[in-house]
Amino acid sequence: MKRLQTGDQSLVKQINKSIVFHTVKNKGPISRAQISTETGLNKATVSTMVSELIKESFIQEIGAGKSSGGRKPVLLYFHQNAGYAIGIDLGVNYILGVLTDLSGNVIYEMTEKLKETTFKYVTNKIFTMIESLIQNAPESPYGIVGIGIGVPGQVDNEQRIQLAPNLKWYNVDLKQVIEERYSIPVRIENEANAGAHAEHLYGAGKNIANQIYISIGMGIGTGIIVHNQLYKGTLGFSGEMGHFTIEANGRKCSCGNRGCWELYASESALLLAAEQNQILNANQEADLDILLEEARNSNPQVLQLLNTLGENIGVGIVNIINTFNPEAIIIGNRINRFKNWLTNPIERIIDERLANYFKESTEIRFSALNYRSTALGATSIAIEHFLSEIGLAGHSAQF
Ligand SMILES: [Zn+2]
CATH class of the missing domain: 3.30.420.40 (ATPase, nucleotide binding domain)
Structure with a gap:
């Protein structure tokens, strides 16, 4: 068996430290003995790593945990206010x-x-x-x-x-x-x-290995999670599904294509339709807040526009499910404010157009983090990058 070189040993130490850190972060409050059982690392190693992590302010000790007798063990938890x-x-x-x-x-x-x-x-x-x-x-x-x-x-x-x-x-x-x-x-x-990263970590997609997050704002973008990892493509440009064609000879899009999904199923599509149908007074700027208010007041024209918007969203979702066979589709970003009026038309289109085996295995959800998905995803990427730079990367870290 090859002997470990000095460099390898410091790498092993770093890996062990990262394992101890993530065990405390994910499972704390936890005792040193429990960390040893969870990770298979011996107690002396756990103890050394814990001491270092306490010194570096990443974990802290709290009072006693439950003990079957004798001295109660001290519990450790992640010091989430270290930064x-x-x-x-x-x-x-x-x-x-x-x-x-x-x-x-x-x-x-x-x-x-x-x-x-x-x-x-x-x-x-x-x-x-x-x-x-x-x-x-x-x-x-x-x-x-x-x-x-x-x-x-x-x-x-x-x-x-x-x-x-x-x-x-x-x-x-x-x-x-x-x-x-x-x-x-x-x-x-x-x-x-x-x-997508935030919904997978904390939101509607938690514990779901394969999911597509659809961000519907002024445009449409998607985030693809495959086997619990964000799939970014060769150059990092994956997920531009707002630009797949749903109308073969549809309107020209700024991307150069025609009939792109986002021209029919985004916030801009809704605002444009509201202007064209003269739903808003001439002096009113097309605005989501106004449309939301009108929808709440059951303005029939606005409800009709939302019905069409929901159907168009559904058409794109059928394409996505046929392509990826995900466990869940998560709809997020600012369109979520209209979910009460969009759910029925989306589900109706899916029911009419999707094969039965997909219908049974795919859940359509709205984002749990609401308007905060992107901002929270951005902070968690920044945090994971920081941890990775100091040698405490998690198993799925890639930022
Ligand atoms: Zn386009």
Whole structure:
């Protein structure tokens, strides 16, 4: 048997430390003896790793646990306030920012409307938001460990935004601009991928191995989770299902294609239809809040538009289920506010058009994290990146 070299030994030590850390993080409060039983690591190793992790402020001890007799064991738990992370959901017409602890609990959040989409204007808004969020972070050993930003566009493997059509951004390096200003690590992710990650970790997709998250905002993006991992494709651009064609000779889309799904099933489709049908007064700006209010008042024209929107969403979902055979489809982002009126038409189309074996095995759910999916996904990506950089990556870490 090959003897371990010194380098290998430090690697083994790092792996053991990461295993102990994640056992405490996922299963705490837990005793040293229980960690040893759970992980198969001997008690001396567990004890050494625990001491290091306590010294580094990642775990803490609390009072006594249950004991079958004798001295009660001290329990260990994850020190989730050892640092904080910032998550930003950059929409086309708004920015949502959250500050969370290292377990993803929201400490503070804020929203800003965007009146322009130029890179300079938007980055200035992001700076202001980051500064407010930093000011709201409590004192902690590690401070702000990272900033995650979900963007409505294609992000390559080097974290550059290659294309964000609704913002009219081409090949921009938002990460570098923010890192230079704050010296805090920044991770950029497609907004639907970030949303999918959060729903899988904390939300409607928890414990579901294969799921497709559909983010319906001004456009439509999807995040694909396969075998509990985010599937990003060769260049990082997977999930552009908002641009598959549902009308062969339909309207021209900004992507160059025709009849794209998002032209018929997104927030912009709803707002456009409301304008064309003159549902809103001439002096009223087409606005989701107004449409929501009208839907609550059972305005028949608005209910008709929502019915059509739901059917169009359903048509795309049938394509997705036929392609991926997922366990769950999770519908998220701002369209969720209309879920009461969308559920029936979506389910009706699926019932009419999908083969029986798919119907029985696929659940359609709405996001559990609501409007926060992308922002929370962005913070968790920033946190996982931080942990990975200091050698405490989890099994599924890839950020
Ligand atoms: Zn398109």
